[in-house]
Amino acid sequence: MITIGHSLKQAREQADLKQTDVFKLCGISNKTLSNWENNVSKPDPESLIVLASIYKISLDHLLGYTPPKKQASKNIQIPIFEQTNIKLPDYHTITNENYAEISNSLAQTGTFFAVKIKTNDMEPRIYENDIVIVRKQTSVKSGDIALISLSNNLVLTRQVFLYEAGLFLLPFNYRVASPQFYNNQEINYANLNIIGKIVELRAIL
Helix, strand or coil: CCCHHHHHHHHHHHCCCCHHHHHHHHCCCHHHHHHHHCCCCCCCHHHHHHHHHHHCCCHHHHCCCCCCCCCCCCEEEEEEEEHHHCCCCCCCCCCCCCEEEEEHHHHCCCCEEEEECCCCCCCCCCCCCCEEEEEECCCCCCCCEEEEECCCCCEEEEEEEEECCEEEEECCCCCCCCCEEEEHHHHHHCCCEEEEEEEEEECCC
């Protein structure tokens, strides 16, 4: 167990100071400092503050307390795909050699990949060339923004609203795209599939 005296002596030596240097600086006797460093007596709080200032360290450090280090959480790399070139129904082929990083805690909640947006139909929320982080899943909640595939290999980013009769797909930029409703029969005919939920936006500034 590290004692206060040991910490005091170690701090003084690391500051490259002799006992005589210290008692001249803080106005204490050589015997007093020696008693502190040998655990014969303990310094009062005011003296500890003065010593910490002389040794140019924190009071916690002077007393031998080192806060536990937080373990760094490793980030996980995930591939970035081009929105228009995602291989369906799977996407194992990376269309460019870039990767995005997500936290380890997020990675533990599912399977993720990133997509580089190549359209402007979700502006002003999501812009062309923005990167979105997608959790791979085949269903979403009403109001979620999802990555959706159609039979013609078209990949859309849309806000999804669920109804008993079908799906309502909402773009944000009505100048270039229109809201669409697909009834249950049309969903099957168009081979409409939810690829995943967009969980994070990496906007390009």
